[in-house]
């Protein structure tokens with residue numbers, strides 16, 4: 236196990252992902268929540284930070300139990316922090332050093348730089364620079380602008396680098412992490428999807444024993460993988476509930492339910508479409524629509540969970556980015572953590588004990604674990620789909636008729652993407668039903684019908700997104716199909732807005 240101490244860098248999660256790619260397990264902890272017992276950690280990595288080490292309110296944790304005692308890799312801020320407090324000198328650099336640079340000097344004889352030579356590209360992002368090295372340090376690398384781009388403390392397994400090995404633009408970054416973690420720290424590369432499944436299933440068996448667990452399936456990747464893991468551990472004692480809110484894609488409810496049953500899951504499909512639509516009737520405010528859907532979901536789920544006698548546990552598909560304690564943006568010592576349990580006034584099912592088998596995994600790892608569990612690759616590769624479903628893609632109020640129209644449009648678009656081999660090149664796609672009628676002509680008749688907007692985006696996490704440059708021929712064919720086949724639609728537009736300033740969904 237490797238500890239990554241977070242000083243608030245935007246890249247901290249990337250460090251963790253690179254380490255995991257080496258099949259090494261690691262955890263991120265905020266600098267001000269250093270675990271008391273460090274014995275489980277074979278090596279420690281210090282992250283970068285938006286702070287200057289010279290600032291009074293900058294992170295200045297006590298590393299006396301780590302430095303010199305365990306293999307330590309200090310990145311960017313971490314490297315400056317070690318220098319600043321150990322006899323070196325950190326000062327503002329003349330120019331903010333940002334972007335690609337090439338190593339112009341590398342100390343050959345160092346296992347740390349095995350396989351990495353002069354000319355290797357690295358990614359810099361810092362405004363302070365290390366003017367002089369700390370006591371006992373030896374320079375290991377430089378770039379044209381940064382004299383002290385890497386150093387080690389002699390007699391210790393302490394290494395420090397000014398650049399960011401976790402960023403893809405550092406072409407040998409992964410090699411460097413491997414050199415440090417495997418060659419120098421001797422950490423075993425045994426964290427694989429298979430080993431995760433094996434240990435997690437054993438842990439779940441031990442933790443849950445013969446008790447019953449309730450889990451809400453959404454059709455998405457996370458809840459599905461969580462369910463299959465739990466099923467492997469406790470079999471029929473896992474009671475899955477899959478709610479149809481009437482806002483899913485065309486045929487999705489039955490299709491996904493069949494798939495779940497085919498996997499042997501103990502799943503109950505609950506068709507609550509009418510209840511959702513009744514509660515949405517006449518509502519066109521986006522936030523109120525979301526709230527109504529959330530409220531009805533809780534009611535339905537609560538009713539259903541009461542039907543499972545003696546349930547003790549609620550399983551959730553929470554993943555690691557949701558639970559990492561983050562160093563607050565203002566850098567104060569307060570670390571925040573998301574928490575939604577054990578609060579008064581919650582529905583009964585929320586008073587259950589919570590089990591979250593994926594809470595240590597990143598999204599791409601969830602997919603890999605899913606593959607190792609034998610889950611259908613098509614299901615694992617599904618685009619994200621929002622909880623409120625088509626409700627936030629129907630602008631204005633929702634009626635059953637509008638849902639049916641949008642389901643047809645969406646199906647033509649999504650199936651077309653699959654047929655043209657474009658589905659996997661797109662991060663998310665869908666159609667929006669606009670509250671706009673426009674004039675058209677069909678045959679000899681004038682029409683006055685609805686307009687739909689198609690949206691397809693590239694993204695890594697949904698936080699930022701770019702519209703996808705879909706081939707004109709594809710758009711042409713899709714538009715024709717939609718207008719010819721879906722009654723009530725006579726116009727199709729393609730959304731060419733990026734996020735920011737737009738968002739992915741229209742509501």
Ligand code: XMP
Nearest residue numbers: 619620621622623663697734738739740741
């Ligand atoms: P936006 O529209 O904010 O969407 O750019 C970013 C990502 O989040 C999804 N999304 C939601 N997912 N409940 C969800 O589970 C929601 O209320 C919700 N709103 C947006 C959206 O589909 C996109 O992937």
